[in-house]
Amino acid sequence: MPVESVGEFEFASGESVPDLTLAYETYGEFDGSNAVLLCHALTGSHHVTDAGGRRTGDEAGTAGQARAWWGDVVGPGKAVDTREYYAVCVNVPGSCYGSSGPASEAPDGEPWGTRFPAVTVGDWTRAQRRLLDELGVGRLHAVVGGSVGGMNALDWAARYPDDVRRVAAIAAAARLDPQCLALDAIARRAIATDPNWDGGDYYGDDHPDPDDGLATARQLGHVMYLSKASMERKFGRRAAGRDARGGRRGDDPAGSFFPYREVESYLDYNAERFVERFDANSYRYLTRAMDDYDLSAEYGSDAAALAAFEGEALLVSFTGDWHFTVEDSRTLREAFAEADAPAAHHVVESDHGHDAFLVEPESVGPPLRGFLAEGVDARTVRDEPEDDDGTGDHPERAPVHASLFPG
Amino acid sequence: MPVESVGEFEFASGESVPDLTLAYETYGEFDGSNAVLLCHALTGSHHVTDAGGRRTGDEAGTAGQARAWWGDVVGPGKAVDTREYYAVCVNVPGSCYGSSGPASEAPDGEPWGTRFPAVTVGDWTRAQRRLLDELGVGRLHAVVGGSVGGMNALDWAARYPDDVRRVAAIAAAARLDPQCLALDAIARRAIATDPNWDGGDYYGDDHPDPDDGLATARQLGHVMYLSKASMERKFGRRAAGRDARGGRRGDDPAGSFFPYREVESYLDYNAERFVERFDANSYRYLTRAMDDYDLSAEYGSDAAALAAFEGEALLVSFTGDWHFTVEDSRTLREAFAEADAPAAHHVVESDHGHDAFLVEPESVGPPLRGFLAEGVDARTVRDEPEDDDGTGDHPERAPVHASLFPG
Structure with missing residues (x-):
């Protein structure tokens, strides 16, 4: 059952499709309270790992299109340990790996093309909610995502605050900057x-x-x-x-x-x-969808968006990432604090750039594993201010802007 | 005489054109020792300022194509004071503002197109040298350039070390980085x-x-x-x-x-x-040409390239510039020092990015004016290490890379 139809679906734009199809994979066994939703990045798919999952096989026609994007982070014995958690990843609407999107077939038998409704990150969240309903998953233990997948995870905390215990947004941001x-x-x-x-x-x-x-x-x-x-x-x-x-x-x-x-x-x-x-x-x-996303948009402020969220949040950022910056995660950290939600901002020293969330499982794995098990107080989770002088103020770190990129 | 033919010209590639045409403008009067060559940036032209120059008029067919790019820096009473200096700017070969390039006419009466020889920054320098010969200018008081025009200025110090007294490379680099x-x-x-x-x-x-x-x-x-x-x-x-x-x-x-x-x-x-x-x-x-430029290329190292240069050098960099970075100018500063040439690296705090060299005349003007008049010891020229603790070591300024861009 790697492809599921969830029936008619109305997008944020007001337009509908009569039958939204969602491709997904699951890993591990559901025990009623151990579901972890994984949110893929821009060009990723629901195929997270080659290890131990219920694969979207050739029957879905998508095998081999996208590499397993987090094989070192998700699987038996990995940070998201699929012997313990029931991991689910859904290809987002608008993508091209089996879920409905511009390249999929419209009711008239032709590809949708640009007749497919505009999609937003909120649409992704609502579609995932629908799929989880089909799978019998109510409350999630956690939502974990990287890059725009991290925006997707943040949207869960704002949109379905009662449905998620822990949110991990890795190399993410409340919104993109104009650059x-x-x-x-x-x-x-x-x-x-x-x-x-x-x-x-x-x-x-x-x-x-x-x-x-x-x-x-x-x-x-x-x-x-x-x-x-x-x-x-x-x-x-x-x-x-x-x-x-x-x-x-x-x-x-x-x-x-x-x-x-x-x-x-x-x-x-x-x-x-x-x-x-x-x-x-x-x-x-x-x-x-990514450009449009703004955590504060429907709420007035980032903190207001998170006001109803009573779970815990982990933000992970990478010092070499100029796309979703350390500062972006600081802003999120402050919003969670203002919303009285326990949160930690774990900064990884890395020169890998934004890709670090994919290529540094050794940096991402330990804090993520600890957070899933014990929340923000886990030993492997480092909150940025505690690294410094304990005042909660992070020091001004980079007065000379251009030093971002060692020559 | 705003367009000059300098006859046959052989490019670094080994290819030649039978008659290289150069469009240029001059500002002020030549007194034998007051010539300042200005080097334009990638899409700039020889039209530096609207004030007091010998204009490339409509007869060259280029009027109005490019704005005066340094009208606030060059002119009577400006930092490059044309009551004092004889300023010359030459449209580089390969460009499209009147000098020979792909869009100009080949001997067969058709546009050169990609039959025009490859051009390098070194070709620009040699072409400028030829034009200055025509104008009767031997040794230059200074060469001043911004961005790739700064590379052009550096190339003067390496290629014609005896021909230039002072070199100012603004928002420049010895070479571009892979990004x-x-x-x-x-x-x-x-x-x-x-x-x-x-x-x-x-x-x-x-x-x-x-x-x-x-x-x-x-x-x-x-x-x-x-x-x-x-x-x-x-x-x-x-x-x-x-x-x-x-x-x-x-x-x-x-x-x-x-x-x-x-x-x-x-x-x-x-x-x-x-x-x-x-x-x-x-x-x-x-x-x-810009991508290919590498100060060290024909010499083994940046310092070796500058070894014969006995003049003085001013490097100006801008903290918000992620294209030609502060670090790039530091590297140049060190190369001049190693080559025993008096040099100063003047860092401007700015969030304007690379454009700062064009849009912040108030930042560029004073050090440039001082440098032209008195060299690196001018009061308005600040050398980076002297700003700090006087040890000559610049402090580590930016441990957290992503803070380059305040969120």
């Missing part, structure tokens, strides 16, 4: 200006996909997920070898004088793989 | 994947220009020149009004549910203006 909004808008524009996008109506074998636009969008996203330091370490200014993966698009006689660099080869190669697995319209839909 | 290389490569790819680019052969009234690709490239550049803080102040997450300038490309029914934000409107509007004034091939040529 991120700008880069996401540029990415969407790159897709829309690819002539093959064709107003979003490019499905079918006789129509090429807007791969160039989607590749540009992905490359932009990729740079947002890395940091200057990690790029310096990974690539430097080195030229790629002759057998470089990928291949430079649109080279010209004058361009061949210059090296094809490792960083370019890496982005090109990954973009080529990405366009094979992801739908361009979904990329536009999901980034719009 | 900047990546973003520039994405911008070039956006142009090349615009079907109207057509291998670079899009000139003529019967062929559309690759405006969509160039607009995407420009928007990306624009975000690189701003900072999170300046974008927060300028735009926040605000929706643009109904009469918003610009217009969202490729909107679709689902997209109209979401606001068209001020930041998006600003980028769209500016990109539309930009594609009217700039050539897409030039954008590719000039970013490749």
Whole structure:
């Protein structure tokens, strides 16, 4: 039962689909009080780990499209120990891994395309709630998510405060800043200006996909997920070898004088793989949901949004993340405090950038494991102010802005 | 004489053009020892100021294409006082404001397109040297440049160490880091994947220009020149009004549910203006020159490149600049020190991002004026280490990377 229909669904926009389909996976056994909802990031899927789950097999047609995104964090004996917890992950509406979205079939038998309703993070939350109802899960032990999945987790605390005991938002934010909004808008524009996008109506074998636009969008996203330091370490200014993966698009006689660099080869190669697995319209839909998300929007303030939440919250941030920053998590930490909800802000020193939440299971695992078991007072959870002088004031850490990126 | 032909010119690539044309402007009178070469940034031109210059008039066909980029810094009574100095600015080869480049005419009467030789920052320097020869200027009092124009200025110190007394590199770097290389490569790819680019052969009234690709490239550049803080102040997450300038490309029914934000409107509007004034091939040529530049490349190290330079150097950096960082200027400061050249690194606290060198004349003017008059010991020039504890070690300023961008 890896794909579930939850019937008619009305989106925040007021538009409805007659039959919302949700692809999902579960790991472990439900005992009535051990459910942990995992929320995937922008281009992730419900396929969290290869270990011990009820897989979305080939029958759903999505196998192999997305890698298991948290195989080192979720599974038997892992931080989210599936011998103990019943983990559930749902592909969000608007995505392209089996849940309803622009690429899925509308009642008229044609792909929805841009006729699919606009989706918001709140729609994701409400869809997940519907699926959990189908699965017989009432109150969740925890909701855990990274990046925009962390926004999804925060939305649970605001929207269904009685339904969740613990919320972990990793590399997340109450809202994106205008720099991120700008880069996401540029990415969407790159897709829309690819002539093959064709107003979003490019499905079918006789129509090429807007791969160039989607590749540009992905490359932009990729740079947002890395940091200057990690790029310096990974690539430097080195030229790629002759057998470089990928291949430079649109080279010209004058361009061949210059090296094809490792960083370019890496982005090109990954973009080529990405366009094979992801739908361009979904990329536009999901980034719009992320850009639109604002914890305070329907409540007046972040703290007001969390006022009814009586559980505990863990915020994890990474020092090299310029996309969802340490400061963003500080803001969240303060909002939970103002709402009288026990919260901890665990800062990880890392130069991996935003990707750290995926590639540093050794940093994310211990605080997450402790938080799920014991809440914010767990030994492995470090709250930022307690690292400092105990005053609760975090010191001014970075008077010189540009030092973000060690040269 | 605002456009000069300097005859046959061989580029670093080994290719030649039979007749290199250079557009330039001069301001003030030459007295034999008062020449200051100004080096423009990526999309700038030789038109530095509207005040008191020998203008490139309509006869060159470029009037109005580019705004005067340093009108508050250069002119009578300004920091580069044209009553005192003879200021010269040359549009770099490969650009599109009157100097030879892809959009100019090849000997066969057709536009060069991508048949134009690859250009490097070193080519710019050598072309400037040729033009100064024509003007009768031997040794320069100073070379001053911002951004990639600062790289151009540094190249003077390395290539013609005896020809320049003082070098000011503002918001510059010895080389770009891989994050900047990546973003520039994405911008070039956006142009090349615009079907109207057509291998670079899009000139003529019967062929559309690759405006969509160039607009995407420009928007990306624009975000690189701003900072999170300046974008927060300028735009926040605000929706643009109904009469918003610009217009969202490729909107679709689902997209109209979401606001068209001020930041998006600003980028769209500016990109539309930009594609009217700039050539897409030039954008590719000039970013490749910038990406390729590495002060150390032909010398083994930055200090070795500067070993023969016996003048003085001023580095100015801005704390909010994540493109050419404070750390980049520190690296340069150390290289000059190692090369035994008197140098100062003047750090400006600013949240304007890279654009600060253009939009903060009040920050740039005083140290530049002092440096031109008295060198690094001028009262208005502050060398970074002297600001601190006098040990020459700059303190570790930013342990928490993400605090670069105040939330």
